[in-house]
Structures are given as C-alpha cells and as structure tokens.
Amino acid sequence: MAVTPAPTRADAEPPEAVILADVGELEDLLLEAVARFDDADVRAPSTLPGWSRGHVLAHLTSLATAFTRQAELASRGELGEVYDGGREERDAAIEAAAGRDAEEHLAHLEAALVRLSASWPDDSAGWAAPVxxxxxTLSVVLDAWWREVALHAIDLECGITAGAWSPEACERLWDFLSQRLPESAADIELVGAPRDVLLWLAGREPVHAPTARRAGAEVPLPELEPWPRRQPRTPSR
Incomplete structure (x- = not known):
C-alpha cells in the first residue's frame, strides 16, 4: 500500500529505555497541563463523544493503575486480568471517578504515574514477560500506554497537539493504526502531513484532512476498520 510515511527514526531498534524516556516527556506535558485546570475545566467536554475531560483523566488514571498491576504480576511470573470485572467494571470506575475536582484528578493521576513508572522492569529480559x-508481553503494555497518553493528551484539548509526538511515537502509532485500513484500500495512496494521517486513523480531527488517491486520481477516503484488537504482527521496531 502506498501511503505518506510517518516520520522516520534511526534504523536501529530503540531500546525500551528510549520509549520510556519519550512517554515520560509526554506524561510531564500532561501533568503540567492538568495542573492548570480548574474545576470548570475538568467538567468541560473533551473531544471524545459523551466524555468530559474528567472522564479522560479518570480513564488514564485507571489504565495506569491497571498497567501497574500487569507489570507487577509479570515481574513475579504471574498473570492476572487487566481490570477486575472486565470492561463493565472498567467503565463503572471511570464514571465514578470522572466527577473528581481538578485537584483530586491531578493528585490521583500523578500518584498513578509514579507507581507505573516504578513498576517497569529495569532489565531487558523483563520486557518479554507474558501478560x-x-x-x-510487557513490551506490548508499554506500547499501549504510549499510545494512550499520546492520543488522550490531545483529547483533553489542553494545548498538547500531535506536534508533541516524537518520530518514534509516530512510527509506533502507524504500526498499530494502519491495521484500520481495509484490504480494499491496498492500492490507495494517503496524502497529507504524517501526523494528520495518524490523527485521521485514530478517529481524531486532523489539522488538515488527508486525501486519498488511486492511480493518480483523487478518491474518497476509505472507511476505517474497527480499533485494532491486537499488536501488529511485524512491528517496525
């Protein structure tokens, strides 16, 4: 499939330490933005239908806690559910926490990020632990967390844009989100700024909407498949 490529990184596979540093920078930007919110700000709508900023913050806090448990279990050679009670309990927890005031959201999110950071393995073998x-594996969890922070920071409309995504983050997002392109789009070229293409693939509003071409002629953008439920089989990293 011919597409506008995402920004490229060095040919060498980046170690998880590079990924951790990158997601850490995004987390810092997120916390700085949330620290500026007042109670009215967290009650205001996010870009996600039906969700306030409080819902997005509750989701990120809950997910950080769930991923911390995945990491801690993996370090002991154990397996456990991501959320007790599955999707239903996850959704109920987000609704329950969405109404926190701005100070509470910041405190809970910051504490969750500290715990998550402490739970990541400090050796390369730890990233291969099953979850x-x-x-x-735990490396898959890290990839997912990177995506969640990158996308939901934009959903908050807090001044963070796709311009904050590193080339590594863009490449990982492409690996994952390009799975949404249908097989019928195999001969289509997506034309647009790389980050705008990624935003469109993620179901977000791009700065400038990408277009599609087939054999040099402009055609409608393809209908995207549902959100991927698996990691790409051959990630570019």
Missing amino acids: TFRSG
Whole structure:
C-alpha cells in the first residue's frame, strides 16, 4: 500500500529505555497541563463523544493503575486480568471517578504515574514477560500506554497537539493504526502531513484532512476498520 510515511527514526531498534524516556516527556506535558485546570475545566467536554475531560483523566488514571498491576504480576511470573470485572467494571470506575475536582484528578493521576513508572522492569529480559493484556508481553503494555497518553493528551484539548509526538511515537502509532485500513484500500495512496494521517486513523480531527488517491486520481477516503484488537504482527521496531 502506498501511503505518506510517518516520520522516520534511526534504523536501529530503540531500546525500551528510549520509549520510556519519550512517554515520560509526554506524561510531564500532561501533568503540567492538568495542573492548570480548574474545576470548570475538568467538567468541560473533551473531544471524545459523551466524555468530559474528567472522564479522560479518570480513564488514564485507571489504565495506569491497571498497567501497574500487569507489570507487577509479570515481574513475579504471574498473570492476572487487566481490570477486575472486565470492561463493565472498567467503565463503572471511570464514571465514578470522572466527577473528581481538578485537584483530586491531578493528585490521583500523578500518584498513578509514579507507581507505573516504578513498576517497569529495569532489565531487558523483563520486557518479554507474558501478560494477559492483548495476550502479549510487557513490551506490548508499554506500547499501549504510549499510545494512550499520546492520543488522550490531545483529547483533553489542553494545548498538547500531535506536534508533541516524537518520530518514534509516530512510527509506533502507524504500526498499530494502519491495521484500520481495509484490504480494499491496498492500492490507495494517503496524502497529507504524517501526523494528520495518524490523527485521521485514530478517529481524531486532523489539522488538515488527508486525501486519498488511486492511480493518480483523487478518491474518497476509505472507511476505517474497527480499533485494532491486537499488536501488529511485524512491528517496525
């Protein structure tokens, strides 16, 4: 498939330490933005239908806690569910926490990020430990967390844009989100700024909408498949 490529990184596979540093920078930007919110700000709508900023913050806090558990279990050679009670309990927890005031959201999110950071393995072998999340490894969890922070920071409309995404983050997002392109789009070229293409693939509003071409002629953008439920089989990293 011919597409506008995402920004490229060095040919060498980046170690998880590079990924951790990158997501850490995004987390810092997120916390700085949330620290500026007042109570009215967290009650205001996010870009996600039906969700306030409080819902997005509650989701990120809850997910950080869930991923911390995945990491801690993996370090002991154990497996456990991402959320007790599955999707239903996850959704109920987000609704319950969405109404926190701005100070509470910041405190809970910051504490969750500290715990998550402390739970990541400090050796390369630890990243290969199996987890129940997507039936993958702890490296898969880290990739997912990177995506979640990158996308939901934009959903908050807090001044963070796709311009904050590093080339590594863009490449990982492409690996994952390009799975949404249908097989019928195999001969289509997506034309647009790389980050705008990624925003469109993620179901977000691009700065400038990409277009599609087939054999040099402009055609409608393809209908995207549902959100991927698996990691790409051959990630570019």
